[in-house]
Amino acid sequence: EIVLTQSPGTLSLSPGERATLSxxxxxxxxxxxxxxxxxxxxxAPRLLIYxxxxxxxxxxxxxxxxxxxxxxxxxxxxxxxxxxAVYYCQQYGSSRGFTFGPGTKVDIK
Amino acid sequence: EVQLVESxxxxxxxxxxxxxxxxxxxxxxxxxxxxxxxxxxxxGLEWVSSISSSSSxxxxxxxxxxxxxxSRDNAKNSLYLQMNSLRxxxxxxxxxxxxxLYCSGGSCYGYWGQGTLVTVSS
Numbered sequence: 001e002i003v004l005t006q007s008p009g010t011l012s013l014s015p016g017e018r019a020t021l022s023x024x025x026x027x028x029x030x031x032x033x034x035x036x037x038x039x040x041x042x043x044a045p046r047l048l049i050y051x052x053x054x055x056x057x058x059x060x061x062x063x064x065x066x067x068x069x070x071x072x073x074x075x076x077x078x079x080x081x082x083x084x085a086v087y088y089c090q091q092y093g094s095s096r097g098f099t100f101g102p103g104t105k106v107d108i109k
Numbered sequence: 110e111v112q113l114v115e116s117x118x119x120x121x122x123x124x125x126x127x128x129x130x131x132x133x134x135x136x137x138x139x140x141x142x143x144x145x146x147x148x149x150x151x152x153g154l155e156w157v158s159s160i161s162s163s164s165s166x167x168x169x170x171x172x173x174x175x176x177x178x179x180s181r182d183n184a185k186n187s188l189y190l191q192m193n194s195l196r197x198x199x200x201x202x203x204x205x206x207x208x209x210l211y212c213s214g215g216s217c218y219g220y221w222g223q224g225t226l227v228t229v230s231s
């Protein structure tokens with residue numbers, strides 16, 4: 001089973017700053033099968049990035065994804081007030097199903 | 110507009126059973142893989158189960174294998190999760206989520222319901 005580790009656990013930043021979130025897999029993941037989600041309190045998650053680097057429909061271009069193999073990154077170029085939330089990475093492991101990372105909380109400094 | 114509406118949650122005793130439903134609308138349900146994801150109070154997301162569009166492929170998390178059964182009725186545009194032998198650690202909000210066609214292997218979930226709370230307690 002592939003285990004995803006996200007770091008840092010919490011990221012304290014100010015609006016306008018750049019956020020860099022990491023997702024590391026215990027073994028190699030196909031880039032096609034790596035996604036990122038945003039979740040705000042009391043809401044369902046929202047798909048941000050799929051295929052490691054493709055933005056989902058309606059997602060602003062300040063969100064970008066990169067990486068391959070075991071190391072993936074979500075970058076928010078300039079934080080807007082609505083971006084303070086928890087972010088999860090997710091991978092698909094064929095017959096083993098799906099796995100979510102533990103999440104990174106981005107909060108206001 | 111795509112809509113996913115879960116129902117069937119509630120309070121159940123350990124060892125009990127519950128059946129969750131997800132009513133889908135606004136898209137051709139029979140063309141999409143569907144999924145259940147849960148979130149324990151104050152915790153992160155945990156994938157539970159997935160089912161392909163024609164029910165040919167079904168996957169479960171190890172934590173629920175043998176206890177939960179996912180199914181769908183394409184004629185009724187509905188997804189189900191039969192949960193048996195429930196444990197306290199199954200307490201969570203259960204989300205129904207639709208896989209996106211543009212994601213390989215249905216590996217991303219573009220639409221989510223608002224969730225239904227399942228509480229397992231004596």
